[in-house]
Amino acid sequence: MLKRSITTNAVVLTLFALVTAGTLAVTQITTKEPIERAIRKAEARALLEIIPLDRHSNDLLVDTYPIPKSYWNQLGLKQGGDINLAREEDGTITAVIIPSVTYEGYGGPISLLVGVNRDGTVAGVRVTEHTETPGLGDKIEIKKSDWITTFNGKSLQNPPAAQWEVQKDGGAFDQFSGATITPRAIVNQVQSVLEFVISHKESLFSAPVSKRAVEVEQPEAETRTQEQ
Numbered sequence: 001m002l003k004r005s006i007t008t009n010a011v012v013l014t015l016f017a018l019v020t021a022g023t024l025a026v027t028q029i030t031t032k033e034p035i036e037r038a039i040r041k042a043e044a045r046a047l048l049e050i051i052p053l054d055r056h057s058n059d060l061l062v063d064t065y066p067i068p069k070s071y072w073n074q075l076g077l078k079q080g081g082d083i084n085l086a087r088e089e090d091g092t093i094t095a096v097i098i099p100s101v102t103y104e105g106y107g108g109p110i111s112l113l114v115g116v117n118r119d120g121t122v123a124g125v126r127v128t129e130h131t132e133t134p135g136l137g138d139k140i141e142i143k144k145s146d147w148i149t150t151f152n153g154k155s156l157q158n159p160p161a162a163q164w165e166v167q168k169d170g171g172a173f174d175q176f177s178g179a180t181i182t183p184r185a186i187v188n189q190v191q192s193v194l195e196f197v198i199s200h201k202e203s204l205f206s207a208p209v210s211k212r213a214v215e216v217e218q219p220e221a222e223t224r225t226q227e228q
Helices: 002-050 069-075 147-151 181-199 211-227
Strands: 064-066 082-087 093-102 110-117 122-129
Touching (some): 002 110, 002 122, 069 093, 069 181, 093 181, 110 181, 122 147, 122 181, 147 181
Antiparallel strands (some): 064 082, 082 093, 110 122
């Protein structure tokens, strides 16, 4: 009797495990595409906030340049990443968008996208992920405050290097009332990204069109030809 009970329980548990695994697999398959679409939409929105459509003619999401591993540490990237390239009709790169992470935030790491124009000025900055204090440090989000837009048009010459600090430290950038650590971390990281771009300007602004971008463009070109 005991042996039969154990066998029955084992069969039931096995069937339960199989059903659960099957349900999870189906859920993953059915939700994967919507999740990927949502992520792509969020990424595209952030990129276009930095470099609007009227400033480029390519797809920012697919025209990318992989960051060499030797530069990951400088940008605070532990898993690497891609630089998004903005091009004119003739292929000239007018700006780049660099992913970066600072670990000097009050609540933990802060992930950024920093757009830099060919002339070395900041095209825009957006925070993509953080755990800063609500009501204080979260003012780095564009939906909470326009503070992040104060970087627009800035460069390593404007303000001078010594002024790339928050005002409390004698610099040119505002801090938040009751929160200095968070804006200080952002200012330092944006400056680091600008230094990275200036140091590698020649290679960044002469990067070839990515293979993925070419694959996307070819079907679009064929469609336009057929329509004509």
